[in-house]
Amino acid sequence: MAFAKRKTKKKSTNDFEEEEEDDADDQRQKKKTKTTKKDDDDDDDDEKTKKTRTKRTKVALLKNILICGTPGTGKSTLAKLVLEKVNNNNNKRICYEYVNVGDVCKAKEFYHLFDERLNSFVIDEDKILDHLEPLVRRGGMILDYHSSEFFPERFFSHVIVLTCGRENTKILYERLEKRDGYTKEKIRQNVECEIFGECVEEAKEAYTGDGVVHVRSNETEEEMEETVKFIAEELLGAKLR
Numbered sequence: 001m002a003f004a005k006r007k008t009k010k011k012s013t014n015d016f017e018e019e020e021e022d023d024a025d026d027q028r029q030k031k032k033t034k035t036t037k038k039d040d041d042d043d044d045d046d047e048k049t050k051k052t053r054t055k056r057t058k059v060a061l062l063k064n065i066l067i068c069g070t071p072g073t074g075k076s077t078l079a080k081l082v083l084e085k086v087n088n089n090n091n092k093r094i095c096y097e098y099v100n101v102g103d104v105c106k107a108k109e110f111y112h113l114f115d116e117r118l119n120s121f122v123i124d125e126d127k128i129l130d131h132l133e134p135l136v137r138r139g140g141m142i143l144d145y146h147s148s149e150f151f152p153e154r155f156f157s158h159v160i161v162l163t164c165g166r167e168n169t170k171i172l173y174e175r176l177e178k179r180d181g182y183t184k185e186k187i188r189q190n191v192e193c194e195i196f197g198e199c200v201e202e203a204k205e206a207y208t209g210d211g212v213v214h215v216r217s218n219e220t221e222e223e224m225e226e227t228v229k230f231i232a233e234e235l236l237g238a239k240l241r
């Protein structure tokens, strides 16, 4: 696994709050400008703008979460189940979106090179962060990536780290063994990363706010169901049917 180091772009939770304040100010300013301009504007256009603004404000209230952890711990499986749960409602404004960061980097070629030793791509962090910024600002994003540290802290209200057998690595080993392109060396590196709890340590160091990092074991179907419920209900406040 390639764990790229990036400290400079990280911002504190306070920065996020300040930015939210700025956004609110912007909204108020826009509203004011709109009021002055209103007489000149066409009524239909004004109505349209008002509707869009209301919708955006509502969507922005949805939280962003990151699901991270060693490859094979079940991030994408879990993320898709959470997405299904939280979007299963009649409220069009409550609509979360899933982004597999690794897949986006591949599809959009946001990487520098292929690291033969690690057998993986070294992603271009600036490019992927620029791509994610507007999505995260809008809110309601469920991001999936093995690493957590290069994202700015303000991106997420919760970071979930999945683990899969620190003591008994058989489960993770067997999951990775089934994958194409996973050489014995690559499996060994990932299993080692799990044994040393690298993803957990990394997340705890990078996200320092109380109750932001949640470490969840994902070895069995039952554990996965519990975590889906935990994220959907407790973290995202969804009322499950």
Ligand SMILES: Nc1ncnc2c1ncn2[C@@H]1O[C@H](COP(=O)(O)OP(=O)(O)OP(=O)(O)O)[C@@H](O)[C@H]1O
Residues within 6 Å of the ligand: 069, 070, 071, 072, 073, 074, 075, 076, 077, 078, 146, 175, 218, 219, 220, 221, 222, 223, 224
């Ligand atoms: N709780 C679970 N119980 C049993 N099998 C699981 C569980 N969670 C995931 N799996 C299985 O483990 C495999 C790996 O899961 P998944 O692809 O979601 O991992 P991942 O962490 O997203 O991997 P990557 O980081 O490489 O994308 C899949 O075959 C999936 O069906």
